[in-house]
Ligand SMILES: *[C@@H]1O[C@H](CO)[C@@H](O)[C@H](O)[C@H]1NC(C)=O
Ligand SMILES: *[C@@H]1O[C@H](CO)[C@@H](O)[C@H](O)[C@H]1NC(C)=O
């Protein structure tokens with residue numbers, strides 16, 4: 001029996017408080033603020049959800065759901081205990097953040113009490129209320145907003161809460177599974193020390209580590225982030241790559257900027273992602289029958305930890321308003337899954353968790369699953385994607401992937417408030433469209449990538465000829481005259497985009513021939529053809545859109561006439577990453 005091991009990634013300490021609820025009827029719990037003053041517990045069934053909030057105040061307590069994380073257009077409930085009398089009312093905030101009592105009261109007060117320091121409210125509501133002033137509660141990310149005040153609600157309504165407020169994204173209907181590991185489980189840390197984060201907005205920092213030497217096969221069963229307090233907004237994501245076994249040990253323990261020309265050579269051997277963590281996520285516990293194996297010759301031994309630091313002080317205009325949706329698709333093609341699975345596991349592999357990843361413009365992501373002409377339920381979907389909250393979502397049922405299946409990661413972006421084109425890239429202002437899939441048993445399939453070919457994009461903006469031979473990216477255009485001597489990116493910026501052209505371009509990109517890559521671990525690839533078969537885009541497309549996505553599509557028609565800026569993807573950032581696992 002292999003011994004379970006616990007691993008923790010990181011570079012200083014912050015752990016989720018380990019408090020256990022005495023109230024057993026609520027299954028889930030989250031601390032909404034950093035000081036432990038605002039706690040929420042909840043439980044749900046197919047139709048309703050019940051909450052208990054416990055807050056360090058004897059005045060009113062506010063709780064709600066917001067489309068963007070801000071106050072505007074949010075669904076609110078405010079309650080407390082005043083003179084021994086419990087109260088609770090349903091409110092909503094309009095687009096200019098004015099709070100109104102909701103004519104349709106959808107929240108039911110179950111109980112309320114206060115002691116010398118705290119107010120506790122128990123209340124429930126339907127998941128879907130059919131009230132336009134309420135927010136539907138779905139499996140997608142939910143942006144919970146909270147506030148409290150030292151005074152109760154008076155005759156003039158709730159007084160402004162000042163700084164006693166905040167937001168936190170959670171998944172109410174599919175929260176992370178339990179964090180408990182067996183007593184005595186061994187663990188190890190991977191810690192960066194003293195990383196000099198430069199004063200630029202994006203830094204990728206890489207450092208090599210060695211896993212502990214174990215004499216036989218072990219499995220990592222849980223991975224937790226360790227983030228220095230106060231740096232929660234700085235660390236955007238962490239990736240752990242498997243490196244070659246015979247690399248230069250002198251490079252161990254030294255950190256360096258990643259993707260940099262002076263980066264040690266041994267870093268280049270680290271190609272295969274073995275774990276991913278992203279902002280807002282907590283720890284991840286593997287299901288009881290699967291784990292990340294270490295200790296055998298094909299397991300990771302040297303690993304590279306890549307941390308993406310994002311300097312929020314240098315951010316401006318992060319919040320985009322007024323939806324304009326650009327859809328992009330990433331394919332893991334039928335051929336790729338046929339070729340790799342036929343060779344390695346003809347009976348199929350099982351996916352049990354998915355992490356959806358995009359950057360600031362990401363609004364909705366899903367991983368679609370096709371078998372022949374049939375579309376199955378999406379592997380994962382989030383129609384309320386929050387850049388600040390990305391974590392592995394355990395599937396409620398494991399999904400079998402068979403040779404010849406086809407996966408599409410579909411990302412929807414809003415780039416309306418941007419003056420420049422959005423390109424694919426590493427910075428959070430560039431975009432990515434990624435899903436990380438955790439699966440077992442381990443096969444040699446690490447990455448699927450696809451890119452719509454560039455010729456069709458050039459043709460769309462009217463490029464006739466480029467300067468040959470192509471020596472550098474972005475290459476230089478020869479004709480027509482209006483683009484003469486411009487690089488591709490400059491020409492895309494020069495093109496006069498309109499809403500209509502943007503939509504037409506989106507359609508073109510979705511139909512373009514694709515260049516695909518189907519990668520093994522390391523640098524080898526499965527051989528697949530350049531222009532693969534892909535499932536037809538059918539009316540099925542709308543079938544799985546949740547109500548929230550439907551709304552954003554309605555907003556799209558509302559913004560007719562406005563100018564849009566269109567993202568285009570160039571780099572190899574559109575991919576699915578397969579995280580291979582051992583098997584207990
Ligand atoms: C009041 O209730 C809260 C919430 O249950 C609890 O944490 C706190 O210890 C209580 N305070 C007192 C003084 O009893
Ligand atoms: C969206 O933009 C349009 C046109 O630019 C404007 O008329 C409309 O009021 C905006 N809607 C919102 C909700 O900001």
Ligand SMILES: *[C@@H]1O[C@H](CO)[C@@H](O)[C@H](O)[C@H]1NC(C)=O
Nearest residue numbers: 476477478481483484485486
């Ligand atoms: C284009 O750029 C090249 C090299 O920078 C320069 O020699 C040439 O004169 C330019 N042509 C025009 C038409 O600007």
